[in-house]
Amino acid sequence: MSDEEKTAPEPSPQAGDGANEQSKIRRITNLILGVVLVLFLFHLIADxxxxxxxxxxxxxFVVPITPQVSGELQAIKIEPNTPLKQGEVLAVINPKDYEIALQQAEQNLKQAGQSLGVQTANVSAAQAKVTNAEANLQNARVQSRRVFAMVERGVMSQADADNARAALTSAEATLASAKADLAKARERLGMEGENNTQVRSALLALEQAQLNLSRTQIVAPSDGVASNFRLKEGVYANAGQPLMTFIxxxxxxxxxxxxxxxxxxxxxxxxxxxxxxxxxxxxxxxxxxxxxxGVDWGQNEQVGRLAQVSSDTGWLRxxxxxxxxxxxxxxxxxxxxxxxxxxxxxxxxxxxxxxxxxxxxxxxxxxxxxxxx
Known part of the structure; x- marks a missing residue:
């Protein structure tokens, strides 16, 4: 062996370790970039x-429960946030004043009928049926409009719309029948009685008194719960002022x-x-x-003002x-x-x-x- 071969330097272990370390870092970096790329592509597809x-x-639907007549609350029938059924009584307004008003309206109708020698009991009963049928029809219309709106939005099915139409038709038929019965009762008064101003005024007053008395009971418009109220007996309820929130x-x-x-x-x-x-x-x-x-994006121009241009631009807007x-x-x-x-x-x-x-x-x-x- 020559002297040059004996004195040749051997490879440094540190140089080999450095190359391996760089190769390892490169592989890890490529792996991370690959994972990020795959996740990015997955996000685009999954989105x-x-x-x-x-x-x-x-x-x-969140509905404010508002009394239609004024008076002192005689009873609170429910507790907050407890399940309720449609038509269940929520609160009762003292009906005494409205009972008196109904009795007075009935007496006025009797007096008007007696002057014409007629029986008014059948007319009163028939008028009560008409009042009840009109109230049911109004409720059916409100419920059907709500159902039709939800069907258009896809929240409720077409079967629900058909049921709402059937209920509305039934309420209209009931009202028509009640009005027919009332017409027959009025015919017994004779032509003079039906066209008599005093009788017609008494009938209108009776209808209003019956309606006001029925409104002293505040009922649930549908299944749900009543929330956001702090009430006790003796509180005075004003017509048109919400008492509670119904969900x-x-x-x-x-x-x-x-x-x-x-x-x-x-x-x-x-x-x-x-x-x-x-x-x-x-x-x-x-x-x-x-x-x-569509959504409101806050760019509605007003007459007399210049248009506003959004500065939110770019690929990552x-x-x-x-x-x-x-x-x-x-x-x-x-x-x-x-x-x-x-x-x-x-x-x-x-x-x-x-x-x-x-x-x-x-x-x-x-x-x-x-x-x-």
Whole structure:
């Protein structure tokens, strides 16, 4: 062996370790970039095919309960936030003054009839039926308008609309029958009695007295609960001034706010799953009812003022969100549907096994995350 071969330097162990370390860092960096790229692509695809949002709210009809007559509250029949049935008495206004007014109206009608030699009892009974039928018809109209509006929004089914039409038709028929009976009773008065000004005035006063007496009982407009009231017997109730707030439990839906880019594949009837913060760990079912076609974006110009131009531009500008109505079955999430409660929502727009499976897993993880929010 030559002297040069004996004195040649051997490779440094530190140089080899440095190269291996750089190669390892490169691999980790490439792996992280690959994972980020995959997650980014998954987000783009999932946002179109299984869109989700955590901006969901439970919604329902909230109605102020307002007395139509004034008087002292004689009784409070309910406790706050207890389940109620439609027509259940909420409170009673002292009816004494209105009973006296009814008796006076009946006496006035009798006096008017006696002067013409007629019997007024049948007329009074027939008029009471007409008054009751008119009140029922008015209630049927209000309920049917509400149902038709909810059917148009997709919250209620066409069968509900058919039932509302049938109830409205029945109420109209009942009113027509009651008016026919009243006409027959008036015919017994004779032509002079029917056209007599005194009799007609007495009949109108009697109708008003009967209506006012019926209004001394304040009843629930539908199934639901009464909330936001602190009342006790003896408080004076003024007509037109709300006493309490009524929350309907018949018609409850979820209003979810999705990014505009997420709406492309969503359509009414799509299957929906959602969670409620009030029920951590539970997942509920629903269907997509409707998508709002517009929102107020704060750019309504006023006459005499120049147009305002938004400065929010660029690729990463703030996304616009649109309300989407989620329809619930009557029994779905019953007992957990608090108006204003927050919800996480996911919509399945197709039948893809992989994406739907990942969405199924995500919404259940979100439901358990409600424990720590």
């Amino acid at each position: 179109r095919l299984i869109p989700s949002t955590d901006l969901g709210r439970v919604r329902a 309907s439990s018949d018609e409850v839906w979820i209003e979810a706010y999705f990014r505009e880019n997420s709406l492309g594949n969503m359509k009414p009837g799509d299957r929906v799953e959602f969670t409620l913060d009030y029920a951590p760990g539970r997942v509920f079912q629903g269907r997509l009812g409707s998508i709002d076609l 703030q996304s616009q969100r649109f309300p989407v109505t989620i329809v619930l079955e009557p029994s779905e999430a019953y007992g957990y549907r608090r108006v204003g409660g927050q919800a996480d929502v996911i919509v399945y727009t197709g039948d893809g096994m992989l994406l739907n499976g990942l969405g199924w897993l995500w919404i259940r993880l979100a439901s358990w995350a409600s424990y720590v929010r």
